[in-house]
Amino acid sequence: MDKPAPPLWTGLVPIAVGVVIALIPPPAGLAPHAWYFFAIFAAVVAGLVTEPVPSQAVALIGVTVVAVLSPFALFSPAELAKAGFNAPNAAISWALAGFGNSTVWLVVGAFIFALGYDKTGLGRRIALQLVYRMGRRTLTLGYAIAFSDAILAPFTPSNSARSGGIIFPIVSNLPELYGSLPNDPSSRKIGGYIMWTAFAVGAVTSSLFLTALTPNILAIEIIKKTLKIDITWMQWFQASASFALLLLFTLPLLVYLIYPPQIKSGNEVPQWARQELDKMGPLSSKEMILLVLVIGAISLWISGGDYINTTTVALVAIALMLIMKVVKWSDIAADAPAWSTLILLGSLITLSDGLSRTGFIKWFAQTVAAQLGGFSPTVAVVALTVVYFLSHYMFASTTAHAAAMLAVILAVGVTIPGMPIPQFAMIICLTHGIMSVISPYATGPAPLYYGAGYIPTKDFWRLGAIFGAIFLGALLLIGAPLILMGH
16 A cells, blocks of 8 residues: 655645745855855755655655756855866766765675575574573573674664564564563563564664664765765774664663563573574575685675775675575565665765865864864763764754764864864764664664554653663763774
8 A cells, every 4th residue: 555645744845944944144254156056955955854755755856956946055166267168068977976976886785795685594594593592581582682783783784674574573472472462561571571682683784784773874974975084894883883783782781780670581482583594494405605705705894895896895795695696686686775775875985076176174173163162072072972872863864964073074174173083983983873772763674663553652752862872972981092092
C-alpha cells in the first residue's frame, strides 16, 4: 500500500524558508550570490526535515535549482565574466561532481556487500550462530547481539539495513520464547533488555566504523571540501576505537545493570536458534565466497591504504561477487537503498561544497570569530561537541543533521586560536553514530525498536538520556583526549 501523501505544509515550509531568506538583504561582508545560495541550502535542509517528497528528491531538486540559477546563486560576477558562454556547462559539471565522488561509491559498494549478506543468508547465519552459542545466559545473549552487529557493521552503511533489517527480525523473535510479551508487564522479563541492547549497540557500531553509517561518509566529504582534510577508513577506526570498542564490550553489561532483565538464563533461545540454523542447512558456496571477500576487503582497508584505494577495494570485491555469482546484476540494479544513497550523498556533497565555494563558510567563520575571543581550544572542543550532539534532538535523521550543521560547527571551530582542526573535525564526526541513541526518532531503526512494545515511552526517553550521556562522556573523556594527543 502506498504511503498517504504528506500534508501540504511540508512542501510550503521549505519554499517559505528559501524565499524569506533570499528577500532579506545580504549581511555585511557577504556577496549576494553567496546569500542566495545559502537561501537555497536552508530550503533544502528544511525539506530534509519536513520531507514533502523523499529526502533524495529534496536534495536533487536543490542541486538542480542551484544549477539553473547559477548566475545568481553559485557564480560571483567575476566568475560569470570569466566563464562567459560556458557558465551553464560549468554549472552542470559542478552539480554532477558529487555523483562521481569516490567516497560516495565506497558507500554504494558497502550497500552491495550488505546485499550479499542478505541474498546469501550469511548475515542471518552469523547472528544465529552467535545467539545459539551465547544465548543460554541473558547477559551473554546481549554480547551475541553486540558481536553480530559489529561483524556486519563495516559493510553495512545503513543502520536501518543492518540493525533494522538483519538484527531486529532475529531479536524480535526471542522475548516470546520466554513469555515476555510486548505492551505487557511481562515485557521486562527479557524483552526490554534485548531490544535496548540491540538498539544501543547499533549506535556504537555506527560510530566505530566509517562505513557503518551513511552520514559518516557525508561528514568526511564536507571536511574535505571545507577544510581540505582527508580522513581515511583506518584513521577513522583508530580514532573511534579509543572509546567505541570500550563501549561495545561493556554495553551489554551496562544495560544489564541499568535496565536489568528479570530472566537471567534459559535454554529456549539456543534451541530456537539451532532450529533456525538447521532450516538454513550447511554453509553454502556463495556464503563461503562472500566470507573470504569480506575478510580480504577489511584486510586491505586496514593495511593496504598505501597500495590500493579504499573504494577500489570495494569495487574489486563487487566485481568478484558478480563473477562468482554471489549476487546477480539484477539484484544490484534493484537495490533501491544503494542508488537512493548515491543520489542523496552526491547531492548533499555538492551543496555543501557550494557553501565553501561561494564564500559563505569563510564569511561565517570570520563573523563568529569576533564573538569567541578568550575560549581555549579544549573548552571549545567540549562545548561545540556537546552543542552538536544535543542538537540532534531537533532531527529525525543523522544525514539531515550533518548536512545542516556540520559545516557551520567546523567553521566556528576554525575561528578558535590554536584549535587543532583535524582532530576537532574527527571528534565531531564520531558523534553521528552515538547521537542516534537519544530519542525514539533519532535514527532509522529507532521507530522499529520503540514500536516493538517492549520498552515503554518513558523508559525509552530515560534510557536515551542515560546512554546518550554515557556515550558522549566516553567520547569526551576517553576518545577526545587520545585524539587530541595526536596533535
